[in-house]
Amino acid sequence: MKYQSNEMIITVQGGTIYGKAFMPEDTEGRLPAVILSHGYNSSHEDLSDLAAALAEHGVFAYAYDFRGGSMRSKSSGKTTEMSIQSEMDDLRAVLSYIDGLDYVDSEKKYLYGESQGGFVSALTADKKVKGLYLLYPAFCIPDNWEGRTIDGEVDFMGMPLSNRFCEGLPEYDVFEHIKKYEGAVKIYHGDSDKLVPLSYAQKAAESFKNSELTVFGGEGHGFSSSARKKLVDLICEDFT
Secondary structure, eight states: OOEEEEEEEEEETTEEEEEEEEEESSOOSOEEEEEEEOOTTOOGGGGHHHHHHHHHTTOEEEEEOOTTSOTTOOSSSOGGGOOHHHHHHHHHHHHHHHHTOTTEEEEEEEEEEETHHHHHHHHHOOTTOOEEEEESOOTTHHHHHTTOOOSSOEEETTEEEOHHHHHTSOSSOHHHHGGGOOSEEEEEEETTOSSSOHHHHHHHHHHSSSEEEEEETTOOSSOOHHHHHHHHHHHHHTTO
16 A cells, blocks of 8 residues: 655643654554654654554555654754653643544554653553553663662763753552553564663563563574564554
């Protein structure tokens, strides 16, 4: 199925969220929608392969940049203003906007997220979200940052952060929180992931009420091209 992609900029209080919408050219009726959230210091560009493939399968896909979520972000905001909470706010704003599009089926909205974006997607999902696709979701973040503060600014993995990040961490048990979500969840994780150990994905899969964990042998945090292609194919199969 042929598709088209266009810029879609969402205005929010205090700034804008930049993204690209991918959708089939010829379609009838309302489309299922997948909102794609990138990982730490990544961007919407890194999600274009999956977004394009979904559009070829009759899905409306929106890949966007978190405000301050990357050194390559085209959204407004500084990286020193970013936190888990701010990214959850961004995702809620995107969900609300997508929900208002007359060509989207509001009962068939899905969230896809990678690493920190997967963590944010899992925490943000509510009963209006039909399903989740999570690629090595970073459920390790609360443990990694517990008790830490930032004085001024610090360069963390190539991106400046401030104490806003620490202040915006979840103040609740994230695994208890996700137990409330009743939609279908598919988690994909490599067994050689040194940044987010597989054990976090296993615990998340046990916590969700309706989940499936697919383990990619030999893959780390950031899949090889062959594993990435397999991941895209697996997700698109659900919309065939």
